[in-house]
Amino acid sequence: MIKHYKPEGYRARTSIGYLIKRSHSLMSECLEVAFSQKDFTFMQWVVLMTVRDGLAVTATDICRDYRHDQGALTRVIDQLETRGLLERQRSTEDRRVVQLALTEQGSKTVESLIPVVVERLNTALDGFTVEEVGELTRLLGKLVSRVELEMQK
Amino acid sequence: MIKHYKPEGYRARTSIGYLIKRSHSLMSECLEVAFSQKDFTFMQWVVLMTVRDGLAVTATDICRDYRHDQGALTRVIDQLETRGLLERQRSTEDRRVVQLALTEQGSKTVESLIPVVVERLNTALDGFTVEEVGELTRLLGKLVSRVELEMQK
């Protein structure tokens, strides 16, 4: 195993951990500002988008993905259901499971929010070449799958 | 400006935003687990490390960097001060400013936590070449500075 970092000489500024924390907080606030104008939170967006893309069908899937608290997510889903954007449907195969699905209005909402997000992302990535974005995407994907594996242990 | 993303055909899985959120939540929980055993939170670590590396001298610096709430940070600093790891010193030049400095014990604490962090990072980056880590570091740095610029507006 390559020792990318060593305790002696370790500096925050050049650490992947530091950079991910900063890019996350910067970007999520950037989006949070945009969403708050439309009365949405970042987490609500995450849930809607994740369901839309079929990356998750249940609350537990989402929680695993984002390491989010189950109890907290139940309440986020409550909000979205109350607002008529998301539907809960008890699974017939496994009656413990509640399957999530966007309502028509929920779909429309996601679609209306996407341009906002896309615009912000493009602005953030202004100055990046297509190759750089591709490489960043690949490397982050690799990191995610690595850490995911590690966390399962 | 290159349109890296377009509203039509936008998918979460391949989005930088999605990937950063996931890598952040995965990595911060990974570290949170390690820290909790030593009775530290991730944010406490961030503050100590940021001060150690001279990336910030005041609470406001830290808040700007991480987009963290000032009120919340005041209380984190309270904790660290109570535990004798950090000292507040009212600036003589600008009496609004409170300068932060690690105590001797604070320094020791940071140094003792670094190996834990380094070990986790190396594990997360297992499978990465040196070049890949270098490139990921560069690209994240570029992203951070871009978004930072954008947020100042």
Added chain:
DNA sequence: CATTAATGTTTGCTTAAGCAACTATTGCTG
């Protein structure tokens, strides 16, 4: 130079996330 604006910090209140306990249901094991 007096007034206003801006900055750094702190404090009280509100909201959301984290934790633990509980129910319901399913899978596993002797």
Added chain:
DNA sequence: CAGCAATAGTTGCTTAAGCAAACATTAATG
């Protein structure tokens, strides 16, 4: 197949983050 472990989800409680107002101090402006 009985009993125990595991899983999905919900709910109450605790802790931390976000927000807004306050105070002290400095910078800017007319």
